[in-house]
Amino acid sequence: MIKDTSGQDQLVVKSKRFGKPIWAAITIAVTVAASAALMSGYSNAEFSVQQDELKIAKVERGDFVRDIATTGRIVAANAPRIYATEQGVVTLLVKAGDKVTKGQPVATVDSPELQNALQQQNSELQRLHGELERKKLEARRQTLSLNKTLDLAQVELNAALRENRRAQLSIEKRLISQIDLEKAVDDLARAKLNFKHAQKEVALAKDTLAFELKSAQSTVSRQQLVVDELQRKVSNLDIEASVSGIVGNMLVEPQALVTKNQAVMTLVDLSAFEAELQVSESYANELGLGMQVLLKIGSHEVMGELSAISPEVNEREVTTRVRFSQQGLSGIRQNQRISARILLENKSDVLMVKRGAFMQEGGSVAYLISDGQAQRIDIATGAVSISEVEVLGGLKENDQIVISSYTPFKRAERVMLR
Structure with missing residues (x-):
């Protein structure tokens, strides 16, 4: 009879092994060290944000162009x-x-009134022409009479000269008396005086006739101007x-x-167009005639220059005109909508970074990316363009900063990126 299986049992003695506890201790130590290191990193950062949700840009050096983006329309440069x-x-x-x-x-x-006035003044002009011709005929008649008087005085003078010479010869031969000689001398003196006055009277009369003719001619010329003016008005x-x-x-x-x-x-003159742009009044003081403007007209990009700036502000905008070359352009239409960039400033060898929502902080702070963390630093910025921001201090070339909104950072000094 078998009472139990105790007779079949064998005692097994377990040997002491030290390898597994050592490796387990090493593993625990490494894990603790790693955790400590990780906790040390987190201890410096106030909290963490998802890096994929941020926009990061590198600080670069190059040519900086400050410009203004605006819109406008095509207008006729000449629309009289x-x-x-x-x-x-x-x-x-x-x-x-x-x-x-x-x-x-x-x-x-x-205009019947204007037509009638022209006819009246034309009639007056014809009358004055007739009056002028009459005065010319009268002047010729008077000139002839004056010449006749002068010729008669000349004849009398010549006769008196002959009588005087005859009397001089006769008195030498005692053929005439002294009284007759004196009479011949008096006649010669009278003839000379008459001839002298006749010459002056003729010259004065001719001057008077010339003046009257000139006055009549001026009256005709003045009336001709009146007629010409009315004729111009009628033609217009x-x-x-x-x-x-x-x-x-x-x-x-x-x-x-x-x-x-x-x-x-x-x-509307279709041979010459200009661009009319609306610019925010905040840039009004920076605009100047001759500034370069890049226009995008349909699929074409052309350069132009500011040719006019409105002196007034309308609905918080300033109206400007841009003159550009139409060579090589086609299909331009009146009131066609366009976009433009006004180039305010161009600098070379400038530190700059892409423009982003981080400028809402005023451009005085930035979060610098380093070793998986974003550290808040003070920076200085200058001019701002459509796509870039000039960096004046606080950053160096090839630095990377967060350019998206800093709202998730809650003004923390250091943020872990995960």
Whole structure:
């Protein structure tokens, strides 16, 4: 009878082994050291943020261009208005949108008063011409009479000279008395005096006739100017296009009564365009004539320059005009929308970093990336462009900083990136 299995059991003696406890101790020590090192790093950082949620940029050195981004539209550089030159009823010869060439009649004004005034002044001019011709005939008649008087005085003088010579010879031969000689001398003196006065009277009379003729001629010339002015006004009743292009807005109705110098229509010169840009008033003091502007018109980019700056601010914006070359451009249309960059400043060999939301802090602080951490540092920034910020101090080339918003950092001095 078998009571149990104790007779079959064998005692096994376990040997002492020291290897496994040693390796276990080493493993625990390494883990503790690593944890300590890790905890030491975290102890310097106040908290951690996800690096993938941040925008990081490198500080670089290069050419810095400060510019302004804005929008605008294409406008005609030359869009003159056509005005009525006189009061009257206007007849429009074109419609809005019609093409016109320079010098083409576009409207005419009917002014009966002006036509009547021209006819009256023309009649007066003809009368004055007739008066002038009459004065010329009268001057010729008077000149002939004066010449006759002068010739008669000359004849009397010659006769007195002969009588005086005869009397001188006769008195030597005692053929005449002394009284007859004296009479001949007196006659000669009288003849000389008459001839002398005749010469002066003729010269004065001729000067008087010349003055009267000149006065009459001046009256005719003055009247001719009056007629020419009225003729010019009548000719201007036919209003002509001042430029080649298309008709813009019609400012009066057909057959309307217009006053002098009233606008009738606008013309648009399609051969020359400019860009009209709206710039924020905060940049108004930095704008200057001649500044370079990069325009994007459709798929084309062209350079232009500021040609005009409005002196007033309208709805917190300043209106500017940009002149650019149209060579090689096609399909430009009036009021076409465009985008532009006004180049305010160009610097070379400048430290700069990409522009980002970090500038909301005023550009005085930044978070520098180093050894997996972001450390808050003080920096100094200068000019700001559309895409870059000038760095004046606190950073060096190839430094990396966070350029996204610093709101997640909560003004911490050091943040761990994970």
